[in-house]
Amino acid sequence: MTRTAVVIGAGIGGLSAAIGLHRAGWDVTVLDRVAVFRPVGAGLVLQANGMRCLDALGLGDAVRTQGRPSISGGTRRADGRWLARIPAEDLERVLGTSAIGVHRAALHDILLGALPAGAVRTGARVTAVTAEGEVTYDGPPGPVGVGADLVVAADGIHSMVRRLLWPRATAPVQVGVRAWRGVTPVWDGELVVAISWDRGAEFGIVPLVDGRVSWFAAVNAAPGPSADGDTRVPARFHGWHDPIPALIAATDTVLRDDLACLDEPLPTYVRGRVALLGDAAHAMTPNLGQGANQALEDAVVLAAVAGQPGGLAAYDSQRRPRSQQVAKASRMIGRVGQQLENPIAVAARNTLMRLTPPRLALRSMARYADWRPPASTT
Incomplete structure (x- = not known):
């Protein structure tokens, strides 16, 4: 009998x-509350671990055609002075594959296209889930109840x-961090890829395959409500090194978010037939660029073990320690990186970065990108 899964x-x-x-070999149904998928979001970097997952799913080559291999980068100060510089070819040599910058919407389209027609149901708002695998959702016809051997909570x-x-x-x-994201039109100007830091602020650049540039900016901001609809990037970035001011000025649509994470690790990712995955299980700060990559790791491990006796327990034991370690490290990097404000501490950190041998950097x-999927998924 074919096993059934609801995602x-x-x-x-x-x-x-x-x-x-x-x-x-599972019969899979995906439920999402949105009525229509729209090309929203900005760019992201699929690191070596994420690309290996996509290779395991048979989609690595398709993503590479829609993405751009990572180019030389590192970390700079707001005035442009380099703190650390790591050539992309060195990182590729160590990891055996290159990182890829891709627009989130392009990746989403590739993933949607890899599922059979009718597998994804939109306009489906889930209202109830039980540990026994019973799912209730409101669809266009009205309330619907389904049972499944496996429920994947990726919500x-x-x-x-x-x-x-x-x-x-x-x-x-x-x-306590507010972030802005945008994508420029085709960029003809000079572009040096890096993450740039100032006291309590950060700016990052991700070139896309079609010539556009995805960027993000972040500043410390007290948690709480802010002016609705105000997506203006703070004026402090106008004085940062080139091409940061020009990238911001060239962008028509800017997204703004107040960053959040799951600070308290869950004791398990599994309840009965239900498994948490991605941000539902281990939402992390973006400071290591591992959010999407960790979700991909979850996906390939779950697919590899779910059909085995004790498969969900194996999923939990394999994924929870690693993903929570990555989330903890990302939080720490944020505190000593973008969020650091004390001028003495910032100066000490910058000096340490400049003196760190390239081999150690x-x-x-x-470290966190050096992961490979289970052999049974390839």
Whole structure:
């Protein structure tokens, strides 16, 4: 008998899990509350671990055609002075594959296209889930109830499934950082890829394959409400090194978010037939660039073990320690990186970065991306 799975959430993690399960012979249904998928978001970097996951799902080459290999980068000060510089070819040599910069919408389209027609149901708002695999959702015809051998909760940082089945779990917390993201039109100017830091502020650049540039900016900001609809990037970035002011000025649509994460690690990612995945399980800050990559790791591991005896316990034991370690490290990097404001501490950090041998800096950058999927998924 064919095993059945319901995936709640059609983001990167949810779709990747659905693809992996479908390839393993499962009958998969994906539910998402949005009525129509729109090309929203900005760029992201698929690091070596994420690209290996996509290779395991049979989609690595398709993503490479829609993405741009990472080029030389590092960390700079707001005035442009380099603190650390790591050539992309050195990182590729250590990891065996290059990182890829890709627009989130392009990746989403590739993932959607890898599932059979009818597998993804939009306009489906999930209202109830049980540990026994019963799912109730409101669809266009009205309320619908389905049962499944496996329920994958990939419904994001504010996961409804986590609230229902993990009632003692601590809610997400705002980290005190406001972020802006944008994508320029085709960029003809000079471009040096780097992350730039100032006291309590950061700016990053991700070139895309079609000549556009994705960027993000972040500043410390007290958690709480802010002016609705105000997406203006703070004026402090206008004085940063080139081409930062020009990139901001060239961007028509800017997205703004107050960053949050799950600061209290969950004791398990599994309840009965239900498994949490991606941000629903381990929402992390973006400081290591590992959010989407960790969701991809979740997806390929779950697809590899879900059909085995004790498969969900194996998923939990394999994914929870690593993903929580990455989340903890990302939080720490944010505190000593973008969030650091004390001028003495900033000066000490910058000096340490300049004096760190490139070999050690390279090892540090490669540490969290050096992961390979289970052999059974390839």
